[in-house]
Structures are given as C-alpha cells and as structure tokens.
Amino acid sequence: MAWKEWIWILIPLAIASVIILYVAATSHPEEIRCPRCGGRNVWTPLRTNDENYKWNCLECGHRWREKYKDRMFRDWYDHRIEIVRDAVFLYISSNHPDAGSFIPHNISSAAWKELVEMRTGGITYIYEAYGWMVNVIEFTTPEVRYLLTADFSITRISNQIGIMHRIIWEGEFLNSGKIIENKYIHAF
Numbered sequence: 604m605a606w607k608e609w610i611w612i613l614i615p616l617a618i619a620s621v622i623i624l625y626v627a628a629t630s631h632p633e634e635i636r637c638p639r640c641g642g643r644n645v646w647t648p649l650r651t652n653d654e655n656y657k658w659n660c661l662e663c664g665h666r667w668r669e670k671y672k673d674r675m676f677r678d679w680y681d682h683r684i685e686i687v688r689d690a691v692f693l694y695i696s697s698n699h700p701d702a703g704s705f706i707p708h709n710i711s712s713a714a715w716k717e718l719v720e721m722r723t724g725g726i727t728y729i730y731e732a733y734g735w736m737v738n739v740i741e742f743t744t745p746e747v748r749y750l751l752t753a754d755f756s757i758t759r760i761s762n763q764i765g766i767m768h769r770i771i772w773e774g775e776f777l778n779s780g781k782i783i784e785n786k787y788i789h790a791f
C-alpha cells in the first residue's frame with residue numbers, strides 16, 4: 604500500500620484511541636482537592652450559601668472559590684466525617700509535638716474500624732486504629748458542627764510493653780473548618 608492509503612487507516616485509529624482514552628479518564632469521578640497542595644482534606648461550610656462555593660484547605664490553609672459538579676460534591680460529602688477525623692490529627696501533630704510519635708504518617712489511610720451510633724441531637728461516628736479511638740459527633744441543627752474526642756492508649760496496641768502512654772484530646776470542628784481545642788492531656 605502507498606503511504607497515502609495508510610493515512611486513511613491510521614487517522615481513524617488515532618481518533619478512536621483519543622476517544623477511548625478520554626472516556627477512560629472521565630469515567631472515574633474526579634476528587635475535590637486543594638488546587639495549591641493537592642490535599643484531600645478540604646472543607647466548605649455546609650448548609651450555608653457558601654456550600655460548594657467557598658473552600659478552604661485544612662492542610663495548607665489555602666482558600667479558593669469553585670462550584671464543583673454535584674457528583675464530585677456528593678463524593679466529597681460522603682467522606683466529610685473522615686475529613687473531620689483527619690483534621691484532628693493534623694491539629695494534634697502541629698500543636699502537640701509530644702503526641703507526634705503516636706500518630707503514624709499514614710493514619711488517614713489506616714484500616715479504621717468504624718462504628719455509628721444514633722443519639723438524640725446527633726450521630727456519633729467512632730473510629731479505632733493504631734491505639735487511637737476517635738469519636739466524632741455530628742450536629743446538624745441549628746448549625747453544622749462536630750464535637751470531637753481523640754483518645755490514645757498504648758494498651759490498645761497489644762504487642763506494646765513499656766511506658767504507659769495515654770493521650771486525650773477534646774475539641775470542636777466548626778462549620779468554617781476551624782478547630783477549637785478544649786482539652787489536651789498526655790499522661791505517661
């Protein structure tokens with residue numbers, strides 16, 4: 604075949620490959636991430652006019668405005684409790700260096716044991732991993748806020764023998780993404 608005839612085969616093949624690649628790339632839902640640091644721990648004030656419009660990064664503090672597609676927003680919303688939980692560890696690591704060695708770097712991707720309890724006024728999410736027990740109570744009335752407890756006990760890690768360590772952190776995660784610490788104890 605002459606090279607001119609090959610073009611009529613190669614061009615449709617190239618177009619088909621581009622279409623296949625495009626479909627493959629867009630079929631997975633994209634994640635909402637911080638445009639500056641790429642972090643997934645981002646927040647938007649829920650049930651306000653700023654929901655899915657004003658965003659702030661809980662990792663680097665970057666603020667931006669963007670309205671994401673419903674599908675992307677719903678996917679983010681389904682992970683909000685984990686984002687609140689991970690924000691507690693970001694807060695503890697940066698404010699209490701003495702607790703740092705008890706917070707593994709991969710804590711957000713740990714195989715957390717999860718338990719959900721319904722209570723009047725809120726839903727409690729309980730997470731357990733690496734000797735930590737984290738309680739997240741979600742209040743949605745009148746304003747979205749979260750009451751948090753992070754409790755570390757070395758006795759929960761069965762193969763650890765040595766100095767007893769107990770860390771208790773209590774605080775609040777506000778709808779603005781701000782964390783307020785109410786209590787911090789590190790006993791050993």
Ligand SMILES: [Zn+2]
Nearest residue numbers: 637640660663
């Ligand atoms: Zn960021």
